[in-house]
Amino acid sequence: MVAGPLAAPAQAATAPTAAKAAAPTATTPSVSAKGAYLADAGTGKQLFGKAVDTKRQMASTTKVMTAAVVLDTAGLKLDRKITVKKTYRDYVTANGASTADLRTGDKLTVRQLLYATLLPSGCDAAYALADTFGSGSTVKARTASFISKMNKKAAALGMKNTKFDSFDGISKGGSNYSTPKDLTKLAAHTVKNATFRTVVKSKSTQQKAPASSGGTRTYTWYNTNKLLGSYKGAIGIKTGTGTAAGPCLVFAAVRGDKTLVGAILNDANRWTDAAKMLDHGFKSNSAKTMRLRSLPSSAQQD
Secondary structure, eight states: OOOOOOOOOOOOOOOOOOOOOOOOOOOOOOOOOSEEEEEETTTOOEEEEESTTOOEEOGGGGHHHHHHHHHTSTTOOTTOEEEOOHHHHHHHHHHTOOOOOOOTTOEEEHHHHHHHHHSSOOHHHHHHHHHHHSOSSSHHHHHHHHHHHHHHHHHHTTOTTOBOSOSSSOOSSSOOEEOHHHHHHHHHHHTTOHHHHHHHTOSEEEEEEEOTTSSEEEEEEEOOOTTTTTSTTEEEEEEEEETTTEEEEEEEEEETTEEEEEEEESOTTHHHHHHHHHHHHHTOOGGGGOOOOOOOTTSOOO
């Protein structure tokens, strides 16, 4: 702030002192997202909002809840092996869905399936988790049971404007929706889990699994979240893209002792807008110089 004139005794003019350089300040960002929200994960304080309670489809950001249900399972064994079923591959083919390219008969651990779900946004991996952690005598019953657990978890977290009708975001009836504020609550919950944080901050991973042939198969998965390695402090969380949902992003970043979490729904400029929102929260200006990490041509896009 510039000070007003001060009265002073007449004296010889002196050279003005050089003003100190002002620290960068973050103005309230303008974002093109249909809905957006940013909060301090520690205090829950809202730092930015736009249509925060408007319900919208959320595409594959759904898989954050898929992971949350699995990770919050009592007595969870992350090294438990799960056999890939042909059903999972057929589902991906039938829906033209993003895939971790799981091979029928291979045996992957729960931990590996979390990587496969959250990095390349594998709908086949999400299916495997839902089939494994749901209850019932058929695949259909088990996946329905798992989706019910997702809705119960949403209610427990206070996500009042959220409903899940799928384990991966592929919604046949359009009843798979949330809000920026609700998804940010989910993000704040999941970043408390050390396994979740380890998975979602990985730009890529190589995982070896027993193959159906009896040998060992190496899976390579790239994280579709381009904020990682692009925005200083970014630690996740999950992308999503769909015809009805548009480009979506649930994100988190850490600087010093502050963790910020946020969500963007239906935003063609999700990377830049997320960076601008984080800058607003951190009072920085990183978005102006951010260069997005490129994904290999073989990587999934989500």
